Amino acid sequence: xxxxxxxxxxxxxxxxxxxxxxxxxFLEGAKGRVFMATKDxxxxxxxxxxxxxxxxxxxxxxxxxxxxNITQLFGNNATKSVxxxxxxxxxKFIGGEDLDVPDTGTTDGYVIxxxxxxxxxxxxxxxxxxxxxxxxxxxxxxxx
Numbered sequence: 001x002x003x004x005x006x007x008x009x010x011x012x013x014x015x016x017x018x019x020x021x022x023x024x025x026f027l028e029g030a031k032g033r034v035f036m037a038t039k040d041x042x043x044x045x046x047x048x049x050x051x052x053x054x055x056x057x058x059x060x061x062x063x064x065x066x067x068x069n070i071t072q073l074f075g076n077n078a079t080k081s082v083x084x085x086x087x088x089x090x091x092k093f094i095g096g097e098d099l100d101v102p103d104t105g106t107t108d109g110y111v112i113x114x115x116x117x118x119x120x121x122x123x124x125x126x127x128x129x130x131x132x133x134x135x136x137x138x139x140x141x142x143x144x
Contacts, residue, residue: 001060006034009064014112015079027053032060036070065110068121068134075112075119082112083123083130090115096139099123099130 001009003026007018027035029052037054056067075082083104085093093099093113104111104125110133111125123130 001064006058006060006064010066013064013109014066014081016074016077020074020077025054026057029056034058034060063110065133066112066122068138071112071122072119075114076117078112078119081106081109081125082114083125084114084116085120087115090120091141093120093123093130093132094134094139095141096132096134096136098132100128101125101130102128104128 007021010016011018021036023038024036025039025041027037029035034057035052035054036057041053055069057070058067059065083101083106085099085101089099089101093115099113106125108126109124111123111130113120113123113130121132121134123133125131
């Protein structure tokens with residue numbers, strides 16, 4: 001999948017305009033990973049032998065999965081495939097639990113999970129349930 005196909009998917013699925021990313025360079029990594037960096041950092045990486053440059057943008061393995069960091073940075077710009085959840089659900093979600101959501105108004109696939117106006121991360125919606133995609137190392141349990 002090339003850059004234009006990735007941006008086309010992001011616009012179609014999440015309503016994210018590719019213009020949001022015009023000031024960044026995108027670099028292919030191993031295992032379908034795509035990294036995002038400023039143009040200055042990208043130029044420096046060409047001059048030195050860097051292992052990884054930039055922030056993980058997405059993974060491409062048949063479909064595109066946005067990284068959690070990118071979801072949190074740009075998720076407020078999404079106009080589609082956004083699921084707003086309650087405070088109790090947010091606590092469960094950031095703790096790593098999957099969520100039952102009877103009516104989301106969106107189709108199965110990746111969704112941006114938000115509490116109030118804050119994007120918490122990415123989830124995989126399938127048949128009224130959101131599978132938590134927050135990495136175990138980034139999960140936290142908040143005491144009520």
